[in-house]
Amino acid sequence: PVPAPKSDEPDPNDPEDIRHAIPIYGADHWYVKHYLAFVKLLREVIPNQDSMVNHEVSAEGLRLIGKPIWKEFPSGASAITALKAKLGIKDTPTPPVTTPKPAPVPVPTPQPEVSTNWQKEFAQWLWDFLDIASIEQYEVMSGKQVSDYATLKDATEDATSIAQAKQWTICSYRATYVKKGEKTTYIEFQGLFPVRMYGRSSTFKTQVGEGYYTANGVDKWEANQTYKIEGLRVRWQYDQNRIAIASKVEPIQYELDEPPLDLTPEELEAMAKVDI
Numbered sequence: 251p252v253p254a255p256k257s258d259e260p261d262p263n264d265p266e267d268i269r270h271a272i273p274i275y276g277a278d279h280w281y282v283k284h285y286l287a288f289v290k291l292l293r294e295v296i297p298n299q300d301s302m303v304n305h306e307v308s309a310e311g312l313r314l315i316g317k318p319i320w321k322e323f324p325s326g327a328s329a330i331t332a333l334k335a336k337l338g339i340k341d342t343p344t345p346p347v348t349t350p351k352p353a354p355v356p357v358p359t360p361q362p363e364v365s366t367n368w369q370k371e372f373a374q375w376l377w378d379f380l381d382i383a384s385i386e387q388y389e390v391m392s393g394k395q396v397s398d399y400a401t402l403k404d405a406t407e408d409a410t411s412i413a414q415a416k417q418w419t420i421c422s423y424r425a426t427y428v429k430k431g432e433k434t435t436y437i438e439f440q441g442l443f444p445v446r447m448y449g450r451s452s453t454f455k456t457q458v459g460e461g462y463y464t465a466n467g468v469d470k471w472e473a474n475q476t477y478k479i480e481g482l483r484v485r486w487q488y489d490q491n492r493i494a495i496a497s498k499v500e501p502i503q504y505e506l507d508e509p510p511l512d513l514t515p516e517e518l519e520a521m522a523k524v525d526i
Contacts, residue, residue, distance in 0.1 A: 265305045281320050286381040288326040295333055326367060327390045328480060341393070368402035375406055379442050380413055381421050381483055381502075391418070410442050414494075417495050419485045420445065421502065429473035439496065440476065445486045447496035454499065458482070 260269035268285050275281050289304045292311045297433035299307050302402065312318065315333050323329040334341070342343035369385065374380040385396050392412050399405040409514055413420065425452065429435045437447045437454060450471070455463045463469070467477050486494050 266303065279321065280325055284384060284386065287387045288320075288329070289332050290383055290386060291326060292333075294391070295330060295337065295339060325386075327386065330390060359417075367398060368405075371402055372396065372399075372405045372409075375402075376409065379421055381419055391416075408492055416445060418488050419483050420502055422482050422484050423479060424476055425471075425479050426476040427471040427473060435473070439482065439484050439499075441484065443463065443494065445484050445494040445496050447484075447499065457499050458501055 251318050260267040260272075268282055271282050271285070286304070289307050292307050293299050296314065297325070299310065302310065308320075311329075311333055312320065315329075315336050320329055323332065373385050376385070376388050380388075382388050382391065388409065389395055392409070396405060396407065399408065412418070420439075420441040420443070422441040422445070424440040426438045426440065427435070428438050428446075435448075435450065437449065437450055439445045449470060455468070462480065467475070471477060482499045483502055484496050486496045487499040491493050506515060
């Protein structure tokens with residue numbers, strides 16, 4: 251191990267310390283400011299990246315695209331687009347979501363939005379429910395511009411429809427242990443929409459680990475009761491009956507997955523001088 255650094259220098263023992271990148275890119279470059287969001291997008295494109303840590307994912311992306319660094323790209327979105335083109339990946343268009351037309355009912359006069367900064371609320375909503383770290387990341391993933399939405403309600407409803415159509419990972423903080431008849435039991439994760447998972451004491455326990463399973467008292471859950479749980483990322487897909495079924499769940503590590511902050515160069519410099 252290398253001796254601990256001075257307070258204004260990156261930690262030589264920690265390759266994930268983003269301050270290592272500042273001499274290469276500059277403190278105000280998008281790679282430094284949106285590092286976590288960019289790596290999350292790379293994970294959607296790069297194959298076999300589950301066992302890689304963040305800086306390894308970035309290095310693998312550079313290897314695949316044949317570049318030494320990301321500096322020549324004007325934004326993370328353009329870098330992702332170039333990488334997809336290099337790998338021959340084409341985005342599939344979002345299919346329209348059709349719902350039965352309800353009978354007309356009287357509705358109250360719409361009231362103006364209370365919030366004066368609903369886009370900030372939308373960014374927090376994306377983080378809480380879809381594990382999306384920024385509005386920029388949402389726009390790349392969805393192909394939509396947030397400026398096209400008129401209200402927070404418009405944005406969240408459209409994002410929910412897109413998440414269902416594209417089968418995006420959702421976050422869940424409540425779960426219901428459902429029992430139907432004598433033999434059918436499953437966990438139903440509550441999020442933007444319900445997602446089922448079979449195998450409470452087998453598949454689920456293996457994926458979340460013994461510590462999470464015990465801490466949340468999963469073995470004591472009673473039939474058809476809803477429980478508050480520590481946050482989970484839920485990956486899922488539709489079965490032949492168009493029922494959302496979880497394929498992988500993992501506990502959310504909040505201390506490692508805070509959304510990135512848009513900091514000025516002065517703020518970054520001040521943060522780098524703080525003793526850690």
